Amino acid sequence: xxxxxxxxxxxxxxxxxxxxxxxxxxxxxxxxxxxxxxxxxxxxxxxxxxxxxxxxxxxxxxxxxxxxxxxxxxxxxxxxxxxxxxxxxxxxxxxxxxxxxxxxxxxxxxxxxxxxxxxxxxxxxxxxxxxxxxxxxxxxxxxxxxxxxxxxxxxxxxxxxxxxxxxxxxxxxxxxxxxxxxxxxxxxxxxxxxxxxxxxxxxxxxxxxxxxxxxxxxxxxxxxxxxxxxx
Amino acid sequence: xxxxxxxxxxxxxxxxxxxxxxxxxxxxxxxxxxxxxxxxxxxxxxxxxxxxxxxxxxxxxxxxxxxxxxxxxxxxxxxxxxxxxxxxxxxxxxxxxxxxxxxxxxxxxxxxxxxxxxxxxxxxxxxxxxxxxxxxxxxxxxxxxxxxxxxxxxxxxxxxxxxxxxxxxxxxxxxxxxxxxxxxxxxxxxxxxxxxxxxxxxxxxxxxxxxxxxxxxxxxxxxxxxxxxxx
DNA sequence: GCGACGGTTCGGCGTACGCCGAAGTATTCC
DNA sequence: GGAATACTTCGGCGTACGCCGAACCGTCGC
Numbered sequence: 001x002x003x004x005x006x007x008x009x010x011x012x013x014x015x016x017x018x019x020x021x022x023x024x025x026x027x028x029x030x031x032x033x034x035x036x037x038x039x040x041x042x043x044x045x046x047x048x049x050x051x052x053x054x055x056x057x058x059x060x061x062x063x064x065x066x067x068x069x070x071x072x073x074x075x076x077x078x079x080x081x082x083x084x085x086x087x088x089x090x091x092x093x094x095x096x097x098x099x100x101x102x103x104x105x106x107x108x109x110x111x112x113x114x115x116x117x118x119x120x121x122x123x124x125x126x127x128x129x130x131x132x133x134x135x136x137x138x139x140x141x142x143x144x145x146x147x148x149x150x151x152x153x154x155x156x157x158x159x160x161x162x163x164x165x166x167x168x169x170x171x172x173x174x175x176x177x178x179x180x181x182x183x184x185x186x187x188x189x190x191x192x193x194x195x196x197x198x199x200x201x202x203x204x205x206x207x208x209x210x211x212x213x214x215x216x217x218x219x220x221x222x223x224x225x226x227x228x229x230x231x
Numbered sequence: 232x233x234x235x236x237x238x239x240x241x242x243x244x245x246x247x248x249x250x251x252x253x254x255x256x257x258x259x260x261x262x263x264x265x266x267x268x269x270x271x272x273x274x275x276x277x278x279x280x281x282x283x284x285x286x287x288x289x290x291x292x293x294x295x296x297x298x299x300x301x302x303x304x305x306x307x308x309x310x311x312x313x314x315x316x317x318x319x320x321x322x323x324x325x326x327x328x329x330x331x332x333x334x335x336x337x338x339x340x341x342x343x344x345x346x347x348x349x350x351x352x353x354x355x356x357x358x359x360x361x362x363x364x365x366x367x368x369x370x371x372x373x374x375x376x377x378x379x380x381x382x383x384x385x386x387x388x389x390x391x392x393x394x395x396x397x398x399x400x401x402x403x404x405x406x407x408x409x410x411x412x413x414x415x416x417x418x419x420x421x422x423x424x425x426x427x428x429x430x431x432x433x434x435x436x437x438x439x440x441x442x443x444x445x446x447x448x449x450x451x452x453x454x455x456x457x458x459x460x461x462x
Numbered sequence: 463g464c465g466a467c468g469g470t471t472c473g474g475c476g477t478a479c480g481c482c483g484a485a486g487t488a489t490t491c492c
Numbered sequence: 493g494g495a496a497t498a499c500t501t502c503g504g505c506g507t508a509c510g511c512c513g514a515a516c517c518g519t520c521g522c
Contacts, residue, residue: 002321006313007250009320013241015510020234034468046511048470067468067519081319082237088312089240090233246480265498277481279500298489298498 012057013085017042018050022059022073022082030063030070120194120203124214124228128193131226138189146189154189157225159196243288244316248273249281253290253304253313261294261303351425351434355445355459359424362457369420377420385420388456390427 013019020040025031031039037047051071054060059078063070073079120128132138137150146154154160197203202218214222222228244250251271256262262270268278282302285291290309294301304310351359363369368381377385385391428434433449445453453459 002317003247003251003254005320006254006317007245007247009316010241010244010250014238014245016234016238017510019238019241023234023237032468033470037469042510043512044469045471045513049510052470069469077319081315084312084315085240086233086237088308089236248480263498264500268499273480274482275499276483276501280480283500300499 008057009059012054012059013082015050017046018054021047021050021054023086025060025071025073026079026082026086028072028079030072033069033071036071120190120197124222125190127228128226131228135226154192157196158200159189159192239288240290243285243290244313246281248277249285252278252281252285254317256291256302256304257310257313257317259303259310261301264300264302267302351421351428355453356421358459359457362459366457385423388427389431390420390423 013022017040021036024036024039033047033051034044036051037044040047042050051060051062051069055062055071059074059082060071061074063072073082129138132150135150135153136147137153139147139150194203197218200217200221201215202221204215219229244253248271252267255267255270264278264282265275267282268275271278273281282291282293282300286293286302290305290313291302292305294303304313360369363381366381366384367378368384370378370381425434428449431448431452432446433452435444435446450460
């Protein structure tokens with residue numbers, strides 16, 4: 001009875017509150033139950049029940065730490081499914097003609113580069129993290145940190161990570177990516193990298209989602225500056 | 232508010248009856264309202280309401296002819312979405328680990344070859360239809376029909392289309408495919424082709440869906456007998 | 463220890479929805 | 493024209509579900 005299974009799965013996303021939760025979790029992070037409740041605008045008890053159903057249904061996984069319950073999507077394929085669904089839903093009513101090619105293009109583009117909150121994820125995000133570590137711009141000796149020469153080098157490229165500008169936010173932070181399952185750079189540096197890449201036109205958004213496309217000039221710059229070549 | 236749209240779309244598939252309707256329509260054919268009602272086991276009035284909702288939601292399109300209301304999926308992307316969803320739902324609970332590669336493999340495989348009811352669809356189905364027409368095994372002079380030499384040639388290959396075996400079912404019938412939007416061969420010959428391909432090991436099922444994989448021996452046989460090469 | 467806090471469970475309320483049968487409308491066949 | 497057919501609309505029934513507030517339970521900070 002695949003029918004029941006399909007209906008069950010769809011039923012998990014058929015409620016606006018649960019849908020909002022899943023969309024929020026598309027950023028790949030693990031949220032606490034309280035954060036999600038506040039974000040979607042329901043009381044904690046209501047959210048708790050929704051979250052239990054989503055976990056029972058296999059869409060979410062939970063991780064209990066002390067008095068917190070962290071929730072994230074069950075895996076990359078779950079994220080992909082929800083994105084596909086949301087994308088399809090968003091353009092219902094629009095011209096359905098040119099969707100065939102678009103779909104696959106966007107899919108592959110998103111695997112290459114996409115935003116995770118305000119920084120870069122996807123294969124580009126991981127590659128950037130690797131490159132900066134390899135070149136000594138960032139060290140991982142006692143927690144992630146930008147080295148002194150690294151700071152100067154970044155300034156030369158045009159990326160400003162003046163420590164005065166960070167509030168309470170860590171300068172460099174690790175963030176686990178969906179498709180790569182490897183950490184990439186978040187924090188102030190991660191955000192600065194993304195902002196610089198967008199400002200200089202190395203990357204441009206494609207569609208309304210979080211997918212990014214590497215422009216021709218971006219291909220050159222990423223190769224020359226960071227030694228990155230994505231096939 | 233993409234949240235509402237996602238929930239609306241999911242809500243269309245969240246009901247077992249509607250899910251069953253959509254799964255039935257995955258064969259690409261246009262069903263009448265009555266056929267669907269009987270197939271999913273509800274009374275006509277109930278089905279009518281479900282169908283109206285599915286049409287209003289953009290998942291189905293209708294075509295009125297006389298006192299009949301024909302319904303089919305809105306397009307190839309709709310079929311793909313429902314299949315993705317059903318596939319995902321079917322393996323919820325199984326090991327989610329090796330799904331990354333599998334997913335893309337299956338996707339491309341399904342575009343190449345898949346079953347449509349009991350015959351072959353996808354690019355292989357279309358290519359087979361073309362090949363048989365080009366070789367004079369089948370003609371399209373006055374409706375599709377198997378030629379006399381064609382019948383002998385098929386018998387030599389090992390495909391039995393003895394006219395005594397057909398009941399009221401047409402020997403050859405055209406069927407519009409989703410991904411190719413071109414007719415392929417249904418009817419008794421279509422079913423016989425599929426059965427032969429499975430029996431001889433030219434094709435093998437992949438996963439639980441309708442996707443088929445062309446085996447190495449199948450590649451050779453399809454090339455030698457029908458002159459077919461799929462990239 | 464004790465309070466504060468995050469999360470869960472439970473009871474109750476209201477709505478939405480799926481189902482059917484009966485009546486109504488349109489089309490086709492004779 | 494009249495009967496059979498295909499579908500739709502409507503009314504009514506029952507259930508399922510989403511929401512909240514209140515009470516309860518474990519964890520953390522002092």
